[in-house]
């Protein structure tokens with residue numbers, strides 16, 4: 620029988636019993652490329668639980684904001700602190716899933732084994748992880764033969780194999796069919812329920828409504844609004860967010 624506890628490392632044996640990674644505080648963060656300011660004066664606080672959804676039109680700076688939070692890029696100025704630590708210091712306690720999963724050209728199982736081995740995790744968790752994302756029956760197949768939705772579920776299983784305290788997802792369901800979208804939302808929701816802090820970039824307003832505890836609306840490199848989902852969706856405060864949620868074109 621499936622035992623969800625086998626999917627993750629027992630909390631007492633985790634090496635992450637050190638200082639808490641949350642809250643996240645960002646203060647006056649500015650990011651420039653050449654002469655262009657792509658994120659400007661971003662200040663944001665994320666609490667210890669739940670799912671934050673980042674929305675906004677194309678080019679607003681959502682992916683860059685995620686990469687800054689995770690420490691893949693550094694700001695030109697401003698501060699980003701996770702429970703007082705710099706992003707690079709806590710990166711291994713977080714996982715990032717991209718829109719297009721980058722998988723090893725090996726079997727589905729080997730993709731999980733690789734991560735478990737690299738992170739010195741219990742190899743016996745592979746079965747539970749694959750079962751959790753509905754891919755156990757494909758364990759021996761080459762990962763390159765997976766459909767888009769299956770590949771994304773494998774990417775999520777690999778991310779979960781690292782026991783992340785924070786899970787970043789950058790448009791994980793773009794171009795997937797409704798059944799695949801719901802399967803991935805179930806996996807994200809389950810992680811959130813188990814205390815993983817989820818930060819999700821999506822253009823899918825329906826998904827944002829289903830997933831968000833709070834919403835960050837980015838517009839032209841600035842945070843136009845950060846509100847609890849229960850306030851944001853009935854009546855976004857800023858005009859750009861109102862237009863966006865109601866399907867009107869926002870530039």
Ligand SMILES: Nc1ncnc2c1ncn2[C@@H]1O[C@H](COP(=O)(O)OP(=O)(O)OP(=O)(O)O)[C@@H](O)[C@H]1O
Nearest residue numbers: 652653657675676677678679680681682683684822
């Ligand atoms: N390496 C880079 N060099 C120069 N400009 C960049 C670089 N990366 C991103 N940008 C620019 O920064 C802006 C924000 O990019 P970002 O990818 O964060 O947007 P986004 O909100 O995620 O958009 P989308 O919804 O289309 O994915 C864009 O105008 C983009 O062209």
